Amino acid sequence: MRFGLCCLFKNEPVSFRTTTAKSLLALPRDRQLQKLSEICLHNSSNLYLALETVQRLGIGAFRIMSPLFPRMTHPAVGYRLDDLPEEKNIRQKMEETRIFARKNDIRLSFHPDQFVVLSSPHSQVVANSIRELEYQGMLADAVGADVINIHAGGVSGDKFQTLQRLKDVMPHLSAAVRKRLTIENDDISYTPSDLLSFCERFSIPFIYDVHHHRCNPDGLSVEQATTLAEDIWKDVGQELYGHISSPRSGWQGGNPKPHADYIDPADFPACWLGRKMTIDVEAKAKELAVIALMDSIKGHLDAPVP
DNA sequence: GCATGTCAAGTTGTG
């Protein structure tokens, strides 16, 4: 079992900076690029630091935040790495990150935000989504990430037709994106059973979010969904990937969708124990939650199997 | 200095 941290740290001194299009637009182009250059160098240095830190903590995977290079694909202030004064140092940091991750077997992933909707019926939304994915594909190539994980999108009237549109867009993606693209079940629309046969048919690895499955169930058990997902990952020769979180205000009563600070060990699927897989921990206490979960699992594994 | 409002992007559901 390999546990993953998502994007940020709670206590460790690793930080990422960002900026807004609005504040950039108040500057002349050269000062925009100067500012972006500083932020990108800061972020690529801190990405390397993030990997050193997860390695020290015994965490085996890291999700890289989408705005590592902020506003790179923005229509008004977008830029290329070659435009930045610190381009060489930035590229160097990315390369050091790639080498460190490979040497220490740290699995890296990306998870574009909700506005990346490849299946949208609106061509402009699809075009923007492709642009954002190509940006993340470039980053993934540079640092050696093997997963770019998206959701199937909205229903837009008909799930089958929407998935059909998603499939039809795939040939328009570069190989860098296509070979890393995965699809995850969500907590509103697409359940594992909506996606598993689609993913299997087109050899798209399926990321199984057990919390979303519990919020948006489909009749499959956690064990069934895990096994079906694992089959697809085996077909493509990669390690099964899952997500876990716990509801902030419990399963009774309120909305279970918001994430809690920590993972309740009772929410950890028994059928995941000891399985060869990557598990991203989506919890607000960040690395503290990953460490706490790993500790509680260790206790389970040391205990005799019932 | 500290508090508060703002931030590119989509989709769905509610009022």
Place this chain on the structure above:
DNA sequence: CACAACTTGACATGC
């Protein structure tokens, strides 16, 4: 038709 929710913390601005 308009707007909040999803989710989210760092930045920018204003006091």
